[in-house]
Amino acid sequence: QSALTQPPSASGTPGQRVTISCSGSSSNIGSNFVYWYQQLPGTAPKLLIYRNNQRPSGVPDRFSGSKSGTSASLAISGLRSEDEADYYCAAWDDSLSGRVFGGGTKLTVL
């Protein structure tokens, strides 16, 4: 059981907006930055969002991150077929003195 909780799956049609949630606690999301990663099938993960809501260069502005209290969210607007991937949230956990990942959300573009 992961320290960060994500829905196992999400779906949407092209052009739609989808949101993926990540629920944690005061020792991780509540007191540290949240990172989001995208993993396309058969490839290594790629940084999507850092420090809660910052996009690295090259990541489309269709991707956005937010955080409130002990929860965070990743929103994808204007959904495209190439967005079909697994998405993971991560944060440092002060109680564990280690980093924790969510279980991952498999996004399907219908």
Add this chain to the structure above:
Amino acid sequence: EVQLLESGGGLVQPGGSLRLSCAASGFTFSSFAMTWVRQAPGKGLEWVSVISGSDGSTYYADSVKGRFTISRDNSKNTLFLQMNSLRADDTAVYYCAKDSDSSGWYGVDNWGQGTLVTVSS
């Protein structure tokens, strides 16, 4: 351009040892923390360990504590993971990753392509 190239994976028997290496380039290696993350077949990402770039502090997941040792050679821009007492549930692709700062308390911003470790008799 940041490049991270893992090596050292392979097939090992339960109870055996393996040493993974990660050759880094394209950034000032000593200024950043470095992380190992693994992914068992068909499963999600699991953080394994991190070593800071500032003072060499190390942190481990409970699942590997006492069995795995992370280290780095800043003169050779190389990260290591010494894995002892390997078990079947250590079977995974192991990713080397560069952190976004030196402390190890934030997140990774670049990933290698991974190396497969299979523990089986």
